[in-house]
Amino acid sequence: MIWIHWFRRDLRLRDNPALYTAAIRSNGHVIPLFILDDAILRAPRTGAARIAFMIDALRDLDASLRARGSRLVVRRGRTLDVIRDLVRETGAAGVAWNRDYTPFARRRDAQVEALLRDLNVETSISEEAVILGPDDVRTGDGRPYAVYTPYWRRWRALVEQRRDELQHELEPPLFRQVSDHDADLAIPDAADLGITLSQHIPPGGETPGNARLASFVDLGAAHSIAGYADGRDLPAEPATSRLSPYLRFGCVAPRAALRAALRLLDRVDDGQNAERTVRSIETWIGELAWRDFYYQIMWHYPHVLQRSFKPQYDALSWENDLALFDAWKKGRTGYPIVDAAMRQLNQEAWMHNRARMIVASFLTKDLLIDWRWGERHFMQQLVDGDHAANNGGWQWSAGTGTDAQPYFRIFNPVSQGQKFDPQGMYVRRYLPELAQVADRYVHAPWTMPPAEQRRCGVVIGRDYPAPIVDHAERRMRALALYRAVSSVAL
The missing domain is CATH 3.40.50.620 (HUPs)
Structure with a gap:
């Protein structure tokens, strides 16, 4: 048979x-x-x-x-x-x-x-694509959750209840020889499919995926899960797992990732860094729960892939300036943390999660461009592009989605850079033209005096663009835009 x-x-x-x-x-x-x-x-x-x-x-x-x-x-x-x-x-x-x-x-x-x-x-x-299915995690009255925090509490409790089941690992099965058929193809190269890749991406497959997971959960490794909670928001630091492409294509099973984390929790001793390690492991498990959360949102509310989760925001009067959108895509906005993130995307087909939030907020609330434009662009560029997680992240940043950031909370791109990249290491990695800019100016280079610009070899408007919008002015416009359709009172 x-x-x-x-x-x-x-x-x-x-x-x-x-x-x-x-x-x-x-x-x-x-x-x-x-x-x-x-x-x-x-x-x-x-x-x-x-x-x-x-x-x-x-x-x-x-x-x-x-x-x-x-x-x-x-x-x-x-x-x-x-x-x-x-x-x-x-x-x-x-x-x-x-x-x-x-x-x-x-x-x-x-x-x-x-x-x-x-x-x-x-x-x-x-x-197998999720840890707990879209119908597994329900409210007390049987509805799907629309807010992450109570979802997370219920999800985490169910994980503990089903721990024996989730710990079960399926070994690769045995196979018998497959007969050849005329319609079978050799695995094509990307070029055979008309694909030209300009970005540098990690190797795909179960073998490198398992190796990456093993390294991340090795507490003796230089950049392991033990430092995740403290380092995950710092885009210059190699503090994240970089497992997202492997989870996206199922090269690594989500349950295998959870299993590895749970086993670590069982092994953490009472040493000096035990509290930090446990906090980091639980924080990372929380990211696996976020992934399941966005899948259950897409399953129960499939309209989110075309429209806002909160329908009143479908009436937002986006400005959708094509020139501003092009500058954002190319990393030429004049705001270094935004430009560094977009150039990372252009070079690596990946972007640090904190940076994703910053550039999404900037597109929607500084440039006043429809979040769907950014969501589509990310799906076209990201090696880990996942419909559920990408949509959930964009709607969170735009304030239109489930459990979203409130529309009146608008990231300041300068202070975000100063907080999460204080020495400008991330900025300088992707914006080499700013390599010689002093730390105090690196996130707002247009504030450098002309003599300082000449000293560090970057004249604003020539070697690096001046800001394409004024954040303070655009913030007020965004608030008016959202306030016009929102039922939320300031």
């Missing part, structure tokens, strides 16, 4: 429940399938960095399968056609996959289920 496992965003062998089910049901006669579907590859929000990372991950997955006597079957085409054809070619009795949560994925998967029912083929669908 043959089963197909349809890989999507679960590009790993370990801790893969749908793959494990397919192997058990078929006694190892599994066809591991990945579909290159132009509906995704050519989608407006699909970016070159994510496709290149995905190709890397597919190669790593194929190598792992070959080491176990199998291989990855890659086909290109419309998903329904590929699955129908492969079922007919192989006589497969079942198809297994892990659930995805976007509206597009839900529609596609419902169509695949209907097709397989018509073909008399079994299906098995598992949860």
